[in-house]
Amino acid sequence: MDKKKQELLIIIPAYNEAKTIGGLLDKLEEAGITNWADLLVMNDASSDGTGKLVRSRGYKAVTHIFNLGYGGGLQLGYKYAARNHYKYVIQMDADGQHDVSNVERLYMALKTEDENGKTPDIVLGSRFVEGAPEYKVGFAKKTAIKLFRFLIRLFGHLKITDPTTGLQGLSEKAVYFYSQYNHFDDKYPDANMILQMHLLGFKIIEIPAEMHLRTEGVSMHSGLKPIIYMNRMVYSIVAVWIRIKFFHADKKESDR
16 A cells, blocks of 8 residues: 655655665654655666665655766656645755754744745755854865855845755745756756745745765765866856846746
8 A cells, every 4th residue: 555645755866875875764764754754766877776775665766767967866856746746845865964853854944934924945954054063074165165155145145054055945836946947957956046046036044954974975076076066056156147137037937
């Protein structure tokens, strides 16, 4: 008998994470999260048995024939969530860096109204906002974070402490928007997407998050990729600002 569909879907993009994703599933189960949230693993053409492991545990895994990349995998997950009418989505990494204790906090934040009775469209799990445990980052990563903070404040007049966080909660409205063609970066969706959604009028907040350092596998920002990532992100941030500020791109779609 199939498990009753929940209102929350947790999307976990994974590429060769067989060494870590089993432990993540264990922790989600131990915390009782799998009793009130559905899980969907986006297996990005892994060659190490990631998808087989997930399915053997009784969870859904979408396996890509070709590697779509982090952003492409996430957007496919958003399409699944939109078509199945999930009210909320939380995305978290498969490598164990995102502590499972963050899931309930993100979920509750998505459902909490502000003084005007409005709930957030996007909740960012931040390593650097007040209340978050201390988290150390290397020089290159710290430089990128400071640069992206500056650009978001410059172009969006928005203060974000952790513009590269992959731990996020999204409302149904945000998920539907991201699921549409050309609304989501299929390579490196980070600070550029935060700026885009803010400029389009989506409500974004940050909450403290507990995160850990990677212990297994290879980061998608290894080797020369951080240099490519930084250059591409700066270009993308500027492009997003010009496209929305001067050409009013995606304004009608964001109002739906």
